[in-house]
Amino acid sequence: LRVTIKKIAEIANVSRGTVDKVLHNRGRISPAVKQKVLEIAKSLNYKPNMAAKYLHYNKKPALVGVILPSENSNFFVQVKQGINKVAEEVRDFGFKVECISMQTFDDVKEQLRLIDYFKSKEISGLVLVPIDVESIREKLDELTDANISIVTIMSDILNSKRLCFVGQDYIHSGKVAGDLIGKLLKGEGNIGIVIGSFNMLGHKQRFNGFKDVLEKRYEKIEIVNVIENHDEDMISFEKTVAMLTENENINGIYIVGAGVKGTCQAVKVMNKQRIIKIVSHDLIPETVELVKDGLIDFTIGQDPEYQGYKSVQVLFDYLFNKKPVIDDFIKTKTDIRTIENIDFG
Amino acid sequence: LRVTIKKIAEIANVSRGTVDKVLHNRGRISPAVKQKVLEIAKSLNYKPNMAAKYLHYNKKPALVGVILPSENSNFFVQVKQGINKVAEEVRDFGFKVECISMQTFDDVKEQLRLIDYFKSKEISGLVLVPIDVESIREKLDELTDANISIVTIMSDILNSKRLCFVGQDYIHSGKVAGDLIGKLLKGEGNIGIVIGSFNMLGHKQRFNGFKDVLEKRYEKIEIVNVIENHDEDMISFEKTVAMLTENENINGIYIVGAGVKGTCQAVKVMNKQRIIKIVSHDLIPETVELVKDGLIDFTIGQDPEYQGYKSVQVLFDYLFNKKPVIDDFIKTKTDIRTIENIDFG
DNA sequence: CTGAAAGCGCTTACAG
DNA sequence: CTGAAAGCGCTTACAG
Numbered sequence: 001l002r003v004t005i006k007k008i009a010e011i012a013n014v015s016r017g018t019v020d021k022v023l024h025n026r027g028r029i030s031p032a033v034k035q036k037v038l039e040i041a042k043s044l045n046y047k048p049n050m051a052a053k054y055l056h057y058n059k060k061p062a063l064v065g066v067i068l069p070s071e072n073s074n075f076f077v078q079v080k081q082g083i084n085k086v087a088e089e090v091r092d093f094g095f096k097v098e099c100i101s102m103q104t105f106d107d108v109k110e111q112l113r114l115i116d117y118f119k120s121k122e123i124s125g126l127v128l129v130p131i132d133v134e135s136i137r138e139k140l141d142e143l144t145d146a147n148i149s150i151v152t153i154m155s156d157i158l159n160s161k162r163l164c165f166v167g168q169d170y171i172h173s174g175k176v177a178g179d180l181i182g183k184l185l186k187g188e189g190n191i192g193i194v195i196g197s198f199n200m201l202g203h204k205q206r207f208n209g210f211k212d213v214l215e216k217r218y219e220k221i222e223i224v225n226v227i228e229n230h231d232e233d234m235i236s237f238e239k240t241v242a243m244l245t246e247n248e249n250i251n252g253i254y255i256v257g258a259g260v261k262g263t264c265q266a267v268k269v270m271n272k273q274r275i276i277k278i279v280s281h282d283l284i285p286e287t288v289e290l291v292k293d294g295l296i297d298f299t300i301g302q303d304p305e306y307q308g309y310k311s312v313q314v315l316f317d318y319l320f321n322k323k324p325v326i327d328d329f330i331k332t333k334t335d336i337r338t339i340e341n342i343d344f345g
Numbered sequence: 346l347r348v349t350i351k352k353i354a355e356i357a358n359v360s361r362g363t364v365d366k367v368l369h370n371r372g373r374i375s376p377a378v379k380q381k382v383l384e385i386a387k388s389l390n391y392k393p394n395m396a397a398k399y400l401h402y403n404k405k406p407a408l409v410g411v412i413l414p415s416e417n418s419n420f421f422v423q424v425k426q427g428i429n430k431v432a433e434e435v436r437d438f439g440f441k442v443e444c445i446s447m448q449t450f451d452d453v454k455e456q457l458r459l460i461d462y463f464k465s466k467e468i469s470g471l472v473l474v475p476i477d478v479e480s481i482r483e484k485l486d487e488l489t490d491a492n493i494s495i496v497t498i499m500s501d502i503l504n505s506k507r508l509c510f511v512g513q514d515y516i517h518s519g520k521v522a523g524d525l526i527g528k529l530l531k532g533e534g535n536i537g538i539v540i541g542s543f544n545m546l547g548h549k550q551r552f553n554g555f556k557d558v559l560e561k562r563y564e565k566i567e568i569v570n571v572i573e574n575h576d577e578d579m580i581s582f583e584k585t586v587a588m589l590t591e592n593e594n595i596n597g598i599y600i601v602g603a604g605v606k607g608t609c610q611a612v613k614v615m616n617k618q619r620i621i622k623i624v625s626h627d628l629i630p631e632t633v634e635l636v637k638d639g640l641i642d643f644t645i646g647q648d649p650e651y652q653g654y655k656s657v658q659v660l661f662d663y664l665f666n667k668k669p670v671i672d673d674f675i676k677t678k679t680d681i682r683t684i685e686n687i688d689f690g
Numbered sequence: 691c692t693g694a695a696a697g698c699g700c701t702t703a704c705a706g
Numbered sequence: 707c708t709g710a711a712a713g714c715g716c717t718t719a720c721a722g
Contacts, residue, residue, distance in 0.1 A: 018707090052698070351716095700713100
């Protein structure tokens with residue numbers, strides 16, 4: 001059977017406590033004992049038993065805080081589901097997760113207040129969707145310096161001391177979108193782009209990835225127009241109508257962010273649904289419906305539930321299992337969906 | 346903090362052992378005590394602590410056997426990786442997994458022998474890729490009757506008493522393939538099908554799903570030829586050459602099973618790579634290369650690693666956590682890959 | 691029918 | 707610098 005600390009202690013002729021100290025580098029240990037124990041552990045290929053470890057952690061559970069943007073977005077409801085799932089799984093392992101959703105999406109003061117709230121509760125780790133401003137960055141680094149590990153999710157905050165980021169590789173997902181539209185148009189056509197805002201890093205990155213692929217592999221496809229919709233359906237609708245009126249030759253639309261429904265409505269109103277191929281992102285209910293209706297050909301998911309799940313799991317492995325974070329950018333899979341697999345899994 | 350068995354025992358004025366018996370319906374308990382304990386547990390919303398439970402199981406670990414086909418197939422190497430991963434995760438939780446790969450793919454006697462081997466080791470659960478013949482079915486039902494839980498993986502064995510099946514929904518994955526080729530051809534064209542064998546249930550199901558979608562949604566796409574390659578590259582090559590010679594109008598090929606490389610070679614030799622769109626299944630290295638080369642437009646993965654992982658996890662939850670198996674067909678996601686996300690995740 | 695005790699394997703005060 | 711003991715929360719013989 002498995003080798004335990006008890007067995008090592010017997011062989012080394014010391015107590016279990018001493019073995020533990022050697023193995024974890026805590027307390028003063030005489031070099032002779034240290035070496036002996038280390039050798040035995042190594043030769044027996046000792047691996048600590050996790051169940052025992054976790055049971056012990058129940059004595060003094062570690063607290064982890066999670067700050068999510070407003071739940072008005074269906075996207076974050078799914079992130080939260082992932083959080084709840086992993087929270088339940090690690091609850092018995094001495095890991096308590098407290099998740100708070102903000103009232104807003106981008107109120108810096110609110111986010112600062114919540115970070116401070118968690119700091120005062122002496123958390124060991126923090127997961128959040130950070131607002132990318134200096135005051136947040138400073139606050140987060142303050143926590144890091146106080147030995148609180150931070151995982152960002154969904155969108156990153158650059159040049160901070162956070163442990164890692166869990167999210168989509170936006171450039172890459174833009175490339176996937178570009179290739180899909182290239183395939184749909186059989187390599188020839190004119191594209192209209194509907195983007196939330198070029199001020200949003202993720203949108204810009206997707207756009208660049210998209211453009212990149214077209215230039216590299218589909219030289220007969222041209223981007224003929226780009227509109228910004230600020231992620232609003234109404235703006236999206238109006239500007240798309242205008243765009244399609246202006247550019248009658250458009251036969252492909254890439255919707256980079258939200259406002260998917262508005263654009264699709266416009267395509268319908270203009271009676272272009274047979275001609276125009278559409279690629280979008282994410283799997284919010286409206287988008288799913290539009291895929292089912294055949295208006296959207298492909299939509300690219302980023303598995304929000306996984307992002308929530310993974311962020312806490314990384315923290316757990318890091319804090320409890322001393323598992324080093326090898327890659328500080330954990331990318332979610334690029335989940336391509338069509339009418340045939342939109343409802344699946 | 347969390348409510349424990351100890352606390353319930355205190356409140357009910359009985360011993361921890363008694364509480365345990367009530368909660369798990371074991372041993373004789375006086376109705377009065379039983380009712381009292383049950384009420385307290387319910388009102389306090391008692392949930393057993395998993396870490397403690399798992400630690401206890403280390404006293405007498407449960408054994409689970411896994412029988413996989415020959416590792417000559419890269420596919421099963423990935424399944425095995427999933428098995429190994431979950432095995433490591435549950436090892437400390439009192440769950441030992443022993444995985445044996447067969448020398449062959451379809452030697453019934455060998456599989457029977459391995460099943461008997463595991464039976465003699467008194468396993469609690471068995472995961473396997475069953476050969477779909479009567480003698481195996483009978484043997485498996487024999488194990489089920491001996492209280493051994495069975496999970497089939499990759500391909501199912503019908504009308505048996507197995508607990509559940511983890512694998513791809515082949516009809517569905519065929520549908521996805523059909524829709525993808527429909528999109529690639531913009532709804533018009535002539536398809537050649539390359540199938541392993543109509544005697545293989547999975548292949549037949551994929552073919553039916555594929556055909557179904559074309560008929561329903563792409564009436565201008567026709568299947569003009571079907572060849573069987575017995576999953577062999579050489580046969581695949583020769584028959585594809587013949588097919589393309591005979592049907593010059595083919596502009597789409599659906600490769601249902603293996604032999605992907607042979608077919609693609611033929612397309613290349615006939616200098617049709619620009620004209621013919623190709624959709625295939627799985628992510629074995631040869632297929633990945635062909636996607637990268639731009640010969641294959643889409644390939645549909647079935648996440649073999651997940652299948653391995655999930656099969657053992659289901660058994661673990663069922664045996665240790667008494668988690669009922671709600672759905673006896675656990676479907677893997679349909680993982681659509683293109684040149685842009687073939688190497689991702 | 692019920693209880694007292696031991697044990698799963700780890701960690702952490704505490705004592706010396 | 708080292709050891710003895712307690713405790714995390716569960717389950718299982720064993721005794722009565």
